[in-house]
Amino acid sequence: MRKNIKTTEAIFPMPVLMVATFNDDGSVDVMNAAWGTMLSRNQVALNLTKTHKTVQNIMKRKAFTVSIADSRHLVEADYFGVVSANNTPNKFEKSGLTWTKSENVDAPIINEFPLCMECEFVEYQDDETGLGVIGKVINTSADETVMNEDKVDISKVSAIAFDPYTHGYYEVTKRVGEAFSDGLKLKAEVD
Numbered sequence: 001m002r003k004n005i006k007t008t009e010a011i012f013p014m015p016v017l018m019v020a021t022f023n024d025d026g027s028v029d030v031m032n033a034a035w036g037t038m039l040s041r042n043q044v045a046l047n048l049t050k051t052h053k054t055v056q057n058i059m060k061r062k063a064f065t066v067s068i069a070d071s072r073h074l075v076e077a078d079y080f081g082v083v084s085a086n087n088t089p090n091k092f093e094k095s096g097l098t099w100t101k102s103e104n105v106d107a108p109i110i111n112e113f114p115l116c117m118e119c120e121f122v123e124y125q126d127d128e129t130g131l132g133v134i135g136k137v138i139n140t141s142a143d144e145t146v147m148n149e150d151k152v153d154i155s156k157v158s159a160i161a162f163d164p165y166t167h168g169y170y171e172v173t174k175r176v177g178e179a180f181s182d183g184l185k186l187k188a189e190v191d
Contacts, residue, residue, distance in 0.1 A: 005165075013161030013172060016069035016077055019046060020099070020108045021057035023085070028092040028099050028108045029054050032081030034162040035132075036066065044119060045131040053085035055124070058133055062121040063105035066135075067113035071158040071171045073097070076112075078169070104139045114143040114157050 014034040021029050031054040035047035044066055048055050058064045069077035076095045083091045092099075099108040104118045119135030126132070146156040160169045 007165060009164045012163055012165065013170065014164055016160045016162050016169065017046070018067040018069050018077060018080060018110055018113055019048075019054050019058075020065045020067065020110055021054050021063070022061055022107060023053075023057060023089070024060070027090070028110075029057055029085045030080045030092055030095075030097075030110060031085070032069070032077055034164075039131070039134060042137045043122065044117065044133075044135045044137060046133040046135070048132045050124070050126065051086075055133060058121050058135075059124060061106045063102075063107040064119050064121065064133075064135060065102060065105070065107045065109055066117045066119060067110050068115040068157060068159050070114055071160050071169075073112050074160060074169055077160070102139075109141070114146040115152065115159075116141050 015036055017033045017036045019031050019033050019036075023029050031048075031052060033046055033048060037045055039045040046066070050056065050059075054064070076097055079095055080091070085091055088094070098111045100111055101107075102109050102118045105120055107118065109116050109118070117137045118139045118141070119137055122134040122136050124130075124133055142152050146152055148156075155173045155175065159172045161172050162168075163170055
């Protein structure tokens with residue numbers, strides 16, 4: 001038997017994305033965003049309102065980075081979601097994390113997060129069905145500690161996902177199957 005529940009934001013897992021920009025004075029701003037996804041192979045979509053300082057920075061600087069949050073930095077990642085740069089301009093410094101300027105776009109790479117997409121701002125969509133910030137991925141980098149030869153090993157990333165049902169974080173680490181392969185077993189049985 002099924003039971004109706006009240007939540008409408010029912011997709012799980014939701015990513016925990018760290019969106020980083022530079023402020024007008026060159027300092028670093030980072031926000032936690034769960035409402036983001038790949039729009040195409042080289043574009044990201046972040047469903048963010050213009051009231052966010054980060055969005056204002058993206059539109060001014062025409063660039064941003066998106067990092068995948070990991071369990072080792074869960075406290076800092078959550079802090080970036082509960083503290084607004086509109087009220088706490090030095091929130092990045094308070095986190096204790098470090099950054100490096102991207103060589104590809106006018107935005108910071110947060111050194112402690114193992115995966116980072118460097119993005120150029122494409123547009124902001126704010127109509128009824130708009131996606132918010134759209135960015136073109138110019139470069140993706142991974143810390144060597146999460147690599148096996150030339151491929152990212154997600155079990156080493158220890159990425160976290162947001163649970164919209166109970167507002168928890170979950171670590172995403174265990175590989176349970178092979179994409180574009182396991183389903184072929186059922187296909188062979190049916191054909």
